[in-house]
Amino acid sequence: ALPAPARPARAPRRAPAKEPAQAATEPATATPARTPAPDAGAGARTAVLAGIFGEILGLDAVADDEDFFASGGDSILSIQVVARARKAGLRVTAQEVFQHRTPAGLALVARGAEPPPERAGLDPVGGLPPLPIMQWFADRADASAGPAGRFFQSALVVTPPRADLASLTRAVRDLVDRHDALRLRLDRPGGVWALSVASPGAVPATVRRADARGLDGEALTALVAEESATAAARLDPAAGNVFQAVWFDRGPGAAGRLLLCVHHLAVDGVSWRTLLPDLRTAWEAAASGGAADLAAPADLAVPATSLREWAHRLLAEAHAPERLAELAHWTSLAAPDAPLAARRPDPSRDTAATQEALVLTVPEDQARVLLTELPRAYRCGAEDVLLAGLALAVVRWRDGGDPWLLVDLEGHGRHPLDGTDPSRTVGWFTTLHPVRLDLDGVDPEAAGRGGTAAGDLLKRVKEQLRAAPGQGFGHGLLRYLNARTAPALAGAARPQILFNYRGRLDPAAGQGDDRHWAHAPESAALA
Structure with missing residues (x-):
């Protein structure tokens, strides 16, 4: 964890899994x-x-x-x-x-700026193939039963004192009608996952009211915890229910809270940066009493590329010659690295039910060096710096063992392909690909002391990360969307570490009038 001035974006919470807000x-x-x-x-x-x-x-x-x-x-x-x-x-x-x-x-x-595009291509409503990260999830869990059925993300925001159930319900309805992923349905005929998007207006968009009048502090936090757990329990992607909203009504003149709980099949960390501003825009239109023209850019701009169009575009991309040429790189990473503990992780034992969390806060002066000064000096990203530190820590901890490690690296997955722009498209776009961080020949103790040795380590890790073709975008395509290449990658070693840099918090969020619609203080209580 980083101090407030340099803290990564507070990703909406979910349970029970790592957070791919990447x-x-x-x-x-x-x-x-x-x-x-x-x-x-x-x-x-x-x-x-x-x-x-x-x-x-x-x-x-x-x-x-x-x-x-x-x-x-x-x-x-x-x-x-x-x-x-x-x-x-x-x-x-x-x-x-x-x-x-x-x-x-x-x-x-x-x-x-151009007017919203007229969608003359693929109809955004209808069936679509699961994205690679959804196939990855399907390999590991049943999305409708057990703990994985509660695989979700949540956000809790502060609502203005004049917000009421009617205006919030209208805003939520407009949000669901605008963003296709919030109308997803999961079907599994014969055990094969298939998704479909319902038409706008076909999915009921309701807001549950929770009576929070007179509550604050621990009492409000306890109510948030209770309602967030029950909201998550109501999610059922097989029934087309991937979205829940709960308004905590604190009474006249008091700022309330609005909980949004979304199944992970329909959202990722980047999606919230579209959903929350759109929620505010929709509520302001509803509260003004005017008819909102949701096709107008001033209201909720239409995503340039629909979720369904993107899914089909990925299916085609998985068979492109340029992607097929990447297969040799990915198969070269199939060998496992040394175990990090006495035994390798066992999927039958090491589940969400047994996971633990460790949170460490980096002092502000160190965070500034990590996120700003070093990236500027070495013309790299903060992710490169953090991965170099991770690789060094693992190699030093192994104390004479393998000088290299495999890491699964998450990405946001919104790399525009020709003719597409998924920057405002809501959904689970996360990419996941392995990288090999090899510190052979590096003196871990010297690098740990900083100076030239640490700079050389950072440059080496940066170069190794850049060796991944297309930022790793094609790995999931070849692994899950191409039947000819999938077998070559299915048996590859599974990295023992998953790394996810969440990005930075928007410094302007929560300032001035933005204290309304900012993340609420009780967010830590979310299920």
């Missing part, structure tokens, strides 16, 4: 892009984008030539740049943020 660093190869010539409006666009960079990175001022990633940005935050630029009337893509990394550079390719 962030990635800069791409394996940042292809230099041709820079257009400046035009008359470039200066104004630069100023807007510099302001957006500053808001997201928590900086008072950002120079026109300041590198977003060298200043602490990551790929999840780049999605926020896209969203805020759209709100400011500019259209850029996440890939363009990677390629044109400064306000001035990005301003040269920024375009005026």
Whole structure:
């Protein structure tokens, strides 16, 4: 855990599993892009984008030539740049943020915001193949029974004092109708997983009222804990119920709480950065008494790529020659590393019921070095720095054992493919791929003391991470969506460590009027 000024985004809680609210660093190869010539409006666009960079990175001022990633940005935050630029009337893509990394550079390719697209392609309603991470989950659990049926994420936000059940219900209904994943249904004919998206309006969107009048402190926290557990128990993806909402009514003039509980099949950490702002927008429209035109960009913008279109696009991508060429890299990682304990993890024994948690808080001055100063000095991401530290810790702990380890690395999975833009699409997009961190020839004690040896270690780990083709995006495609390549990867060793860098908290969240709709103090009580 990191101190508040540098803390990763508070991922909505879920049970019982690790939290894949993920962030990635800069791409394996940042292809230099041709820079257009400046035009008359470039200066104004630069100023807007510099302001957006500053808001997201928590900086008072950002120079026109300041590198977003060298200043602490990551790929999840780049999605926020896209969203805020759209709100400011500019259209850029996440890939363009990677390629044109400064306000001035990005301003040269920024375009005026376009009206919501007319979806002339695949109908967003209907059946879709499970995404690779869903297939990964299907290999491990039954989504409708036992502990895995409670595989969910939750968020608890503060609602304005004038919010009431009617306006919140309308806002939730608009949210469910806008985002296809909240209308998912899981079917398992013959044990094979299949998903479908229901039409807008076909899924009842209700808000349960919990009487919290006069409650605060421990009493309110206890009620939140009770209601969040029962909300999770009501989730049933096989019945098309992947979303629950509970309003904690604290009475007239008091700020309430709103709990959103979503089955993990329908949401990931990045999704909340779309859902929560959209919830606020929908409620403000409902509370104003006006008819909300949800197709208008000022209200809830239509995701450029539907969940169903994305799923089918991934299915095609899994058979592309460029992806098939990656198979040799992934099969080269099939050998297991040495056990981390007296025995290897046993899926029949080491389950969610026996897991434990350890939380350590890094002092603020060290966090600043880890997340900002070292990435800037070595032109890498915070994830590279943290993984270098992890690799060093494991090798030192083994004390003369194997100098390398396998790690499963999570990514946000929203890498735009040709003709797609999933930046605002809600769903479980997480990618998971193995990386081999090899410290052979590194003196662990010298690297642990810092200095040149530590810098060399960081550069080595950075290069090894960059060796993964396409940031690891293709591994799940070949493992789960291509019947010809899947057998070659099915028997590979399962890494004993899963690493997930959650990204940074938006420094502006919860300030000023934003204290309403910010994460509530009782969030730690969520089931």
